[in-house]
Amino acid sequence: MPQTPPRTRPEVTSPLRARLRRSTLAVVLGLGFVLGGPMALRAEGTVSDNKVKIGAIVDMSGVYSQNGGPGAVLAARMAIEDFGGKVGGKPIEFVSADYQNKVDIALGTARRWFDNEQVDMLIESTDSAAALAMQNLGKDKARLTIAAGSGTSELTGKSCSPTGIHYVYDTYALASGTGRAVVQAGGKSWYFLTVDYAFGNSLERNAVQVIKDSGGDIKGSVRHPLSTQDFASFLLQAQSSGAQVLGLANSGQDTINSVKQAAEFGLTASMKLAALLIFNTDVKGIGLPIARGMLFTTAYDWNLDDQTRAFGRRFQARFGSPPTMTQAGFYSAVTNYLKAVEATGTDFASDIVAKLKSQPINDFFARNGRLREDGLFVHDMYLVEVKQPEESTEAWDLVKLRQTIPADEAYEPLGQSACPLVRKKS
Numbered sequence: 001m002p003q004t005p006p007r008t009r010p011e012v013t014s015p016l017r018a019r020l021r022r023s024t025l026a027v028v029l030g031l032g033f034v035l036g037g038p039m040a041l042r043a044e045g046t047v048s049d050n051k052v053k054i055g056a057i058v059d060m061s062g063v064y065s066q067n068g069g070p071g072a073v074l075a076a077r078m079a080i081e082d083f084g085g086k087v088g089g090k091p092i093e094f095v096s097a098d099y100q101n102k103v104d105i106a107l108g109t110a111r112r113w114f115d116n117e118q119v120d121m122l123i124e125s126t127d128s129a130a131a132l133a134m135q136n137l138g139k140d141k142a143r144l145t146i147a148a149g150s151g152t153s154e155l156t157g158k159s160c161s162p163t164g165i166h167y168v169y170d171t172y173a174l175a176s177g178t179g180r181a182v183v184q185a186g187g188k189s190w191y192f193l194t195v196d197y198a199f200g201n202s203l204e205r206n207a208v209q210v211i212k213d214s215g216g217d218i219k220g221s222v223r224h225p226l227s228t229q230d231f232a233s234f235l236l237q238a239q240s241s242g243a244q245v246l247g248l249a250n251s252g253q254d255t256i257n258s259v260k261q262a263a264e265f266g267l268t269a270s271m272k273l274a275a276l277l278i279f280n281t282d283v284k285g286i287g288l289p290i291a292r293g294m295l296f297t298t299a300y301d302w303n304l305d306d307q308t309r310a311f312g313r314r315f316q317a318r319f320g321s322p323p324t325m326t327q328a329g330f331y332s333a334v335t336n337y338l339k340a341v342e343a344t345g346t347d348f349a350s351d352i353v354a355k356l357k358s359q360p361i362n363d364f365f366a367r368n369g370r371l372r373e374d375g376l377f378v379h380d381m382y383l384v385e386v387k388q389p390e391e392s393t394e395a396w397d398l399v400k401l402r403q404t405i406p407a408d409e410a411y412e413p414l415g416q417s418a419c420p421l422v423r424k425k426s
Contacts, residue, residue: 068125125149
């Protein structure tokens, strides 16, 4: 901006010039309201619109609905209820929407919420392509977005955002825990069955890196469309590869279908299955007789200890089943967001992110948690093994803990991050 020359006497402003200045200011401020973006009047140190409004975009009936879906919406509502329905004396409002597994619906909903419905924070359980699009929109609009169900590490890599948080897990943490454990147990050669979009590609890429670094070998891979019903041709390709391990870089109903069909075709007699993202609901859907002995990495299990069981029982009483890690992560993320609003006195996104980065986070969901400069919320992860049917003591007693993976080991080192926000500091 050009420097104003030093004044030798007080400036005399005519009534006409003053009126023109006021008119120009009104146009600029009005434009900020119309655009609904960073220019909009969202003053730091205040709660905009005299309320805090949270929006959740999830898959309510599709391939990922059991992992997040209605349970994630309930978890967010429980967090708001437990907070008392108000923060700093301001009411908390909540809205939710089904994105129907379509990126354009997710993005259109987020845009409408930000532009017209005063949503301050958006939390999602969608797919990685939708999450990336919504995070980018949040960056443009200076609104906080929390990825709680999507996995791609790109959210805190090249596509990171100063107003974006990746909360529950990422593909690096999932792949490193499971991939390293399986290779160490003798599963050296791998073939991948990968869902063909951003999440699957990121999960396979991260797993391949860990497997090779651990001394393993990759025999090949095949990609399948989202929501595939018949995996026969893909499984035959995997079987003919001669690999010891079939790495499943998919999720939800796709994982359930691929594991069940692998067992039906007898593939599990010659290959070990390694599910790189699997939820307790998936294990339940597959059944212990088929899933038993399977290793996987998770951010949370309801039956790990007294803290996780306390929330798990309370959630189950209202929902009918214990929470998945995404559903538990929703409760934790919404609660810690509201704590940050209360502490700062504002819902301004940059203030909230700064507050969350300034302190450790420990609760029933996250142990040794901290929010890094790249927007990644790192916390302990868990390597678990699916129980034998005779080991299970109740309907949802599905896994046993094999190893706690410390936060600093579970996630990609910050120094290796491709996030521009980190590079500026180095």
